[in-house]
Amino acid sequence: MVEEGGLLKCKICGSVLEKVYQGPKTGKLDDLEELTPKHEGEGSQKHVPVLERDGDNVVIKVSEITHPMEIEHHICFIELIDGNTTYRKTLKAGEEPKAIFKIDTDINSLKAREYCNVHGLWES
Numbered sequence: 001m002v003e004e005g006g007l008l009k010c011k012i013c014g015s016v017l018e019k020v021y022q023g024p025k026t027g028k029l030d031d032l033e034e035l036t037p038k039h040e041g042e043g044s045q046k047h048v049p050v051l052e053r054d055g056d057n058v059v060i061k062v063s064e065i066t067h068p069m070e071i072e073h074h075i076c077f078i079e080l081i082d083g084n085t086t087y088r089k090t091l092k093a094g095e096e097p098k099a100i101f102k103i104d105t106d107i108n109s110l111k112a113r114e115y116c117n118v119h120g121l122w123e124s
């Protein structure tokens with residue numbers, strides 16, 4: 001079962017959905033698959049989000065080697081996760097694969113994730 005906050009991908013259309021609430025019963029999600037974030041391995045230098053503190057802001061870049069942002073291959077969104085709170089920036093082709101959130105939480109307690117339309121979900 002996909003946990004609250006987990007992401008699902010439709011096997012038919014490729015849409016990505018977030019499960020924000022688990023209802024009291026188990027429903028059928030036959031056309032959806034859970035996205036498991038990757039942290040390392042092939043492609044990690046272009047995908048694992050990098051967090052940096054810049055004054056009152058947390059800057060998230062994708063990644064050590066800047067990821068392409070072409071229509072066929074780009075970062076669709078970047079999320080910053082602070083406990084039960086998730087901040088999200090959606091991106092389009094041509095934009096910089098970067099997000100800035102004003103947040104004063106200790107950077108070491110935060111995590112970030114991003115979704116590449118070709119290579120899937122990656123997490124810091």
Ligand SMILES: [Fe+2]
Binds near residue numbers: 073074117119
């Ligand atoms: Fe990619």
